Amino acid sequence: MHNKLQERNRQMTADLFSQLCHDIHVNDLGATLEAHRATNRAKIIRRVGAPSDPTVKHILERELNDYTDHGRTCPPENTLQAVKKRKQEKRIAEKLAFEVKVEARKPWEFWPAGSIQHQQLVSSKQKAPIESVLDYHARSINPAGVWKRPSAKACNDPDSFRPWHRYLEEQGGDALQRLGNEITAFERYMTPSSAEMKAMTKVVSQVKHVTSSTLDKCSCDVIGSYSTGLALAYSDIDFAINVPDVEKEAMTYRKSLNGLKFQKIYHRVLLKLQRSFAKDVNFTDDPQLVYARVPIVRVMHRITGQEIQVQVSTGTRQQQQYTLAYLAEYQTLRPLYFVIRSCLEMRRLSITFEGGLGSYAILMLIVNALKHASGRYDPHDVGSQLLHVLDFYTSSDLYQIGFSIDPPRTFRKGEIPARVEERLSRASDPVLRGIDSIAKANPRKPYLLCLQDPADPTNDLGSKAYAIKHIQQTFATARKAIVREMEAWDQRPNATAAKHDDIGLLDALIHGNYRRFHHDRQKIGRYGMWTSEESGHSRRTFSATGSYNGRKISAREMLQKIDEVDKRKAAGSSGYRERVAEGRSSQPSSRDRNKASS
DSSP: OOOHHHHHHHHHHHHHHHOTTTTTTTHHHHHHHHHHHHHHHHHHOOOOOOOOOOHHHHHHHHHHHHHHHHHHOOOOSHHHHHHHHHHHHHHHHHHHHHHHHTTTGGGGSSOOOTSSSHHHOOSSSSOOTTSSSOOOOOOOHHHHHHGGGTTGGGGTTTSOOGGGGGSSSSSSSSHHHHHHHHHHHHHHHOOOOOOHHHHHHHHHHHHHHHHHHHOOSSSSETTHHHHHHHOOOOOOOEEEEEOOOHHHHHHTTTTTTHHHHHHHHHHHHHHHHHHHHHHHHHBBBOEEEESSSOOOOEEEEETTOOEEEEEESSHHHEEEHHHHHHHHHHHHHHHHHHHHHHHHHTTTTTGGGTOOOOOHHHHHHHHHHHHHHTTOOOOOOOHHHHHHHHHHOOOOOOTTTTEOOOOOOOOETTTTSSSSSHHHHHHOOOOOOHHHHHOOOOOOEEEEEEEEOOOSSTTTSSOTTTTHHHHHHHHHHHHHHHHHHHHHHSSSSSTTTTTTOOOTTHHHHHOOHHHHHHHHHHHHHHHHHSSSTTTOOOOOEEETTTTTTTTTOOHHHHHOOOOOOOOHHHHTTTTHHHHHHHHHHHHHHHHHHHHHHH
C-alpha cells in the first residue's frame, strides 16, 4: 500500500513538472536534450521589414484601432505614426552625420596617393607603400575655375546663365520632353558657328604650312573631334604627322610603332616642329614637347587662344572609323556626348594625365551604356537615354566587372581561364584575347574602369582614369537632381503651356559660368570673319601672318586694329554691326555686284 502511494505521488509530481516545463522528460535524457535544442532554435529573434502585403498591413492597423477603441489606450511612443516619425528622424540624422563626416575629411583623402592632386595637397610627397591599396573617398565634384557657378547677381546675364535656353524650339511638354529639348538645345548652342569654322579652317591651314615647310616628305592630317564632327565651339585641334619611311619600315619588319627606335624618330620630328612653331608669328613663343606614351607638341594659337596638339601618327584611323560608325548607328549620340563631355570638362575630369577620361573614352563610355541598354528606349528619346547612361555607371560595381563594347558583354576582373584548352580557343578570337589581357585587376587600384577599346581590343580605355569614383558620384548626384527637377516640372500648373525659364533640368550637369566661354567664342568668331573672303577688311593693311603694314604685332594689337576697322565701317553703314553679328558680310558679293551692274 505504501509503495502504491509513493508511486502515485511520483507520477503526479512528474505530470505537474512536465506541465510546468514541457522540455524535460524525466525518463529520457536524449528526448530532453532534443526538446531544449528545438526550443532554443525557436526562440531566435529574426528582424524582418514591414509587411509588404496590404492585407496584412490592414489587419495590423485594424487590431491597433480595436485595441484603442476598447479603452486600452496605446502609449503614444508605440503608435505607427510615432514609429515612422522616429525612423525618418533617424535617417535624417544619419545623413547629416555622414555629410559632416565627409566634410571633415582631409582634402588629400579624396585622391589616391601618388596622384597629381594628392601631391599638390600634401606637403610631404611621400610615396605610398607598394603593398598598399591606393583607394580614396569619392565625392561629387562641382564646376571649378572659370566654370565656377555664377552668383545670384550674374544669373540675370543671358551669356553666363543657361545660355542654351535661347536655342529651345519647344517650351511645353512633360518633364521628359523638356529634358530632351534642353539636350538638343545645348547641342545647338555648343556647335561652332560658320564664323568659328572659318577661323578653325584658317588655323588648320597655318599649322599645315608650318609642318610642310619643316618636314618635306611628311603629311599632316586633322584627327580627333574636328575630323569626326564632334568638335565643341572651343575644342583643341589635334594633328597627326604621317612619316612614310617609319610606317613602311614598321610594316616590313612587323615592329611596333611604340618601340624605342621609333620613339627616337618621333622625338626628332617633334623637336623640329617645336622650333618651327616658336619662330612662327601665328603661334606663341613657348611650344611644349610633352614626353608621354604618345609624345606631342602643344602650342597655342596667338590670336584665337586655341590649343594645338601635334603628334606622330599612331594608328588613330580605326578609332575614327568606329566613331563615325557609332554616330551613324545612334542618332542621339552627338547631343549626349556634348552634355557628358561638357559636364566632365567643367570639373577638370576630362584631363587624361589628371586621372580623367579623354574625349574618345567619353564617347565609348556612352556607346557602352547604349549597347547594354539592348533597345529598351526609343532611338529618338534622348532624355531617357541620358538618365540611363547616368544610372548605368552609378549602379555598376567597377571593383568586380569590366565592359566590352562590340559585342556588348560584361566580364569579371581577374578571371582567367584555368584550362589550357580554353585559353588556346580564346586566343583565336581577338576580342576574347583582348579581354584576357585587360581583365587583370590592378591590385593597387581595383576601382578603375575596365573598358575595352573596340578599335584595339588590347587597349583599356579606363586604365589611367583614377578619378572614376568621382565621376560615378557626380553622375549619381546629377541624376537625383535631374529626377527631382523633373518632378517639380510636372507639378507646376499648366506645365504643357507655360514657359518655365526658372527651371533648368540640366543644371546639375552643365550649370556653370559661361561668361569666359562666350568671350572666347566671340574672339574666335571675329578672327574667322576677318579671315573670310567676304569680310570688309582691307588685305593691304592686314596680312594673314600676323603683321600690320609689314610690322609684327601681338594678338591684342591685331584685335584692336580689327575693332578700329569695324568702327570705321560702322560709321559708314548703320546696319553693319547687325550683319556682322549674324555672320553675314558687310560688302556685297561679286554675284550681287554683277546683278546690280546689269
